[in-house]
Amino acid sequence: MSTVRKKGGPACCSCLSNQEAPVASILRCSNLTTGMDDAEIAELLASSQVRRHVFAPGEIVFHDGDQPHSLYILLRGEVHILKDTFSGRRIFISEVNEPGDMFGEVYEVLKRPYDIYVEAAKETELLEIGSRFFTLSSQDESPSRSALLVERNLMRIFARKAYFMHGRIKVLASGSLREKIVRYLFQNMDTDGHVELAVSREYLAAYLAVTRPSLSRELSAMQKDGLLKVEGKNLHILDLERFEEYL
Missing domain, CATH: 2.60.120.10 (Jelly Rolls)
Structure with missing residues (x-):
């Protein structure tokens, strides 16, 4: 899938x-x-x-x-x-x-x-x-x-x-939750820094081996820090240089 x-x-x-x-x-x-x-x-x-x-x-x-x-x-x-x-x-x-x-x-x-x-x-x-x-x-x-x-x-x-x-193993081997999210999105984003999720937040949390509330909090924090913009299942990387620092 x-x-x-x-x-x-x-x-x-x-x-x-x-x-x-x-x-x-x-x-x-x-x-x-x-x-x-x-x-x-x-x-x-x-x-x-x-x-x-x-x-x-x-x-x-x-x-x-x-x-x-x-x-x-x-x-x-x-x-x-x-x-x-x-x-x-x-x-x-x-x-x-x-x-x-x-x-x-x-x-x-x-x-x-x-x-x-x-x-x-x-x-x-x-x-x-x-x-x-x-x-x-x-x-x-x-x-x-x-x-x-x-x-x-x-x-x-x-x-x-x-x-x-x-x-997935490479993603889970990352240290912090933010690093896991960044590596996951980096693997799947297009050349414009855009990712359209085809799965639910519940599935993504299970994929990253975290709880759904923890995932939602970290995505909100990343948005507040100006790293990305979240619009439903569409995620846009706003600062690619800072984003790549977490790889």
Whole structure:
């Protein structure tokens, strides 16, 4: 999942927001089927268990401890990835709110039980793709091109997630909260010093491993100090030279 949407970035595929679109059209916009033509997507769907599900707000997609058997692609709505502590406190880990975003694939590939749970934040429609989607190549002596493309695309997806985590480690290795914020924004701002957040403050606080009130206070302090201007999800760096002193 992308944590920011850079100014001038590509828009989401329109087919993903169309509830009446066929499954093949939805998959055509997914990173999982990059490089496939219509015939190969149809071939893949014929060999897979693909279902649509609609979840009401507050409904659980899967529970902590469940054994994975699918991956999920968001068609519309929003889900939150959560974890409960032993004392019962709910920890917000991430959110998925961009049509076409995928989640659950790492657990499915590794065949490890979920150590988180996913809850619909609003009415949400998901495309569930069963395990056979990942095991096509092991079922045939001569894997089809579509099966090989799925394997290649999964490797690219995992590589992007690893790169994302590498960036987060660099942010978390910073000393103060202000340094963490500066490094995060510096990684994601455009050439004009502008960052448009594609996530909530709650998600950003979880990403930075701080509380939401602490994040809000520090952003307000940075704005008061003339470092940046905050307008909703749009942040503008006002003094780049001073800003870079915190890197």
